[in-house]
Amino acid sequence: MPDIYTINLESPAYPPLLREISNPPSLLYVRGTLPARSTCLAVVGTRRNTRYGQQVTAEFSNGLARAGLCIVSGLALGIDGLAHEAALTAKGQTIAVLGSGIDDNHIYPATHRSLAKRIIAAGGAIISEYPPGFVPSRYSFPARNRIIAGLSIGTLVTEAPRKSGALITAYHALDFNREVFAVPHAITSLVGYGCNSLIARGAMLVTSPVDILHAIGIKPKEDPLLATQLTKIEAAIYNQLTREPKHVDALIEATTLDGQMVAGTLTVLELQGLVKHLGGHLYVKNN
Incomplete structure (x- = not known):
């Protein structure tokens, strides 16, 4: 398997932060490229995400990747896959850590084998x-x-x-004296219970990628999207959007613009990276 190589614990190519933990793997199997200098940040969560989980995972992973961080996750369904996808969309680097072999026939889950290949092609890596x-x-x-x-x-x-x-990963981070961040959820949310519990136990509550960048001592880059010049119609639609999902029909009503015009303009704004389509004709501002 010519594209799989190994890195042992004594190798200078072994990830330095991983070497510091109490029980580092003695050997890593790697496909792709491990970052030489990039700071890595793990983004993890449930396999059964909600639309809210999808939205915040994409927002954080995209923003952190654009700031130069390498996004690490587990290639699982749900939040993990969303984190990898958002990093790729931002043209950033991402690493998938597998609980299986990394040869084509054993990448798990099988539905994410194409995602694994795109991670490698984009300059990232899958490891185990x-x-x-x-x-x-x-x-x-x-x-x-x-x-x-x-x-x-x-x-x-x-x-x-x-x-x-995901909570196991967070507890490992605490054991390794690393930072733990959590996105808050409604107190009635069963799928957000773990995040709220982490916050109650001292994890840092974060509501934007900038919160994390400040916490780890990285100055946020000036976002080139802020300098984007919008047309009058684009601005009218963009200014109606927030981080709360809004249906296209509500945008048509609020702007009094023709439906086709709103749909076409939303596509343009999405290509510019200014808005995100969550599915079901729901849109949010992409901060």
């Missing part, structure tokens, strides 16, 4: 402490969570219920 051909087990996923936390200067949990593997 397990050899090619290894079939994932109930024990390999919790074990790989320590690697996700160990690679990263901090861990962000965007959405997690009471029992979630």
Whole structure:
């Protein structure tokens, strides 16, 4: 398997932050390129995300990747996959840590094998402490969570219920004396219970990527999108949007513009990176 290589604990190519943890893997199997200088931050959460979880994961991962951070996650369905996708959209680097072998036939989940290939093609990497051909087990996923936390200067949990593997990653981060960040949820939210619990226990409550950048000592870059010159119609639609999802029909009503004009303009704004379509004709401002 010519595209798979190994890095042992004594190698200068071994990730320095991972080497610092109490139980680093003695050998890493790698496909792609590990960042030489980029700061890594883990973004993790539930496999059964809500639309809110989708929105905040995309917003944070995209913003952090644009600021130069490498996004680390586990390639799982739900929040993990969304974090990788958002980093790729931002043309940033991302690392997927697997609980399986990293050969094509054993990348898990199988539905994310194409995502794994895009991560590698974009200059990122997929890694595992397990050899090619290894079939994932109930024990390999919790074990790989320590690697996700160990690679990263901090861990962000965007959405997690009471029992979630994402909380295991956060607890590892605490054990390794790394930062833990959590996105707040409604107190009635079962799928957000884990995030609220982390905040109650001392994790930093964050509401934007800038909160994390300040906390880890990185000055936010000036966003070139702020300098974008909008037409009168684009501005009318853009100014109606917030971080709260708004249906296209509400935009048509608020702006009194023709439906086709609103739909076309939203597409242009989305291509500019200014708005995000959440599905179901719902749009938000992409901060």
